[in-house]
Amino acid sequence: MSDPIAPNHTPSAPTRIEVNAERTYDVVVGRHLLGELPGLLGSKVAKVLIIHPESLEATAQGVREDLVEQGYEALLAVIPDAETAKSAQVLEFCWQILGQADFTRSDAIVSIGGGTATDLAGFVAATWLRGISVIHIPTTLLAMVDAAVGGKTGINTAEGKNLVGAFHPPAGVLCDLAALETLPKWDLIAGLAEIIKIGFIADPVILDLVSANAHGFANWPNVSDRLWDVVRDLVERSVAVKARVVSEDLRESSLREILNYGHTFGHALEQVERYAWRHGAAVSVGMVYAAELARLAGRLSDEDVAKHREILTAVGLPITYRGDKWKQLLAAMQRDKKSRGSMLRFVVLDSIGSPGRLEGPDPTLLAAAYAEIARDESAVALG
Incomplete structure (x- = not known):
């Protein structure tokens, strides 16, 4: 399986679009953007939980290995594909990992995937210790232009979509267009x-x-x-x-x-x-x-x-x-x-x-x- 984050086209300078919503953060659009991740995490973060669907395991493993080389303690949380990930059961699974790994308010979450991954990971970040940092790496067109930007987070219930959620702006968003090559x-x-x-x-x-x-x-x-x-x-x-x-x-x-x-x-x-x-x-x-x-x-x-x-x-x-x-x-x-x-x-x-x-x-x-x-x-x- 090829890594959808690795670019096949000549990279050009990324575009940075500033969002000013409770906190200021950048949405970075371009190619070959993973080098931006440590800068968004910062030096105070010690632990990172990478939340990703099973279909993006190779990409998530690559990101984890890169973060470990940079000195972070990085863990993976594998979630179901599509809307089934946005459930109370999966939310509790992520909380369990954070608790067992002793995540503090100075630690962070990284989401890799489509809109379901960003919605879920954002809500996990919003609710753990009443709010920790989250960075989104959207891998679908839908997530790049919608779910990853703006701080909306949520899960579904039997009564409707996104009825449970919070507003929790990310620390940054990396829209690596190379991810779309395998979409x-x-x-x-x-x-x-x-x-x-x-x-x-x-x-x-x-x-x-x-x-x-x-x-x-x-x-x-x-x-x-x-x-x-x-x-x-x-x-x-x-x-x-x-x-x-x-x-x-x-x-x-x-x-x-x-x-x-x-x-x-x-x-x-x-x-x-x-x-x-x-x-x-x-x-x-x-x-x-x-x-x-x-x-x-x-x-x-x-x-x-x-x-x-x-x-x-x-x-x-x-x-x-x-x-x-x-x-x-x-x-x-x-x-x-x-x-x-x-x-x-x-x-x-x-x-x-x-x-x-x-x-x-x-x-x-x-x-x-x-x-x-x-x-x-x-x-x-x-x-």
């Missing part, structure tokens, strides 16, 4: 959903870049160096938008809610499907639902709704869902974190780049928007 095509496409979301809410240039390069993404991973430059641009633009938003509103009291565009329906879909759908695929359908809801409420034009369908379809993301699950979806949406009491709240667009909120929409409007994305055949998860 399966459908994981990359799912990650594009979060990038497209950023385009719709804040940076329309992203939509132009994705549309112009849809054919290249369809041929992943056999792509040109030019497309790699596009990928880097997309990651940097997405991280820059998120950095601005979370620097102003870490705890999602107002502005940060716009980052949940497509997520109210998307999270409900994931729950109904018992997390068999990729997160990006669910958010893709969720964005189309939110667009149809805004159109029916008289807030978004037909042309902008069509643009949602066109760009998401162009890269291979789903835009419809089965038509027989409305009751389950509605019940799941009512448990959404943005809800206030019994009132549903949605992030919607008034135009591309101009997000707003729709509070307490009429139930007939909600059902009508669902009818616009519903299909009869059974749902098939992306990939």
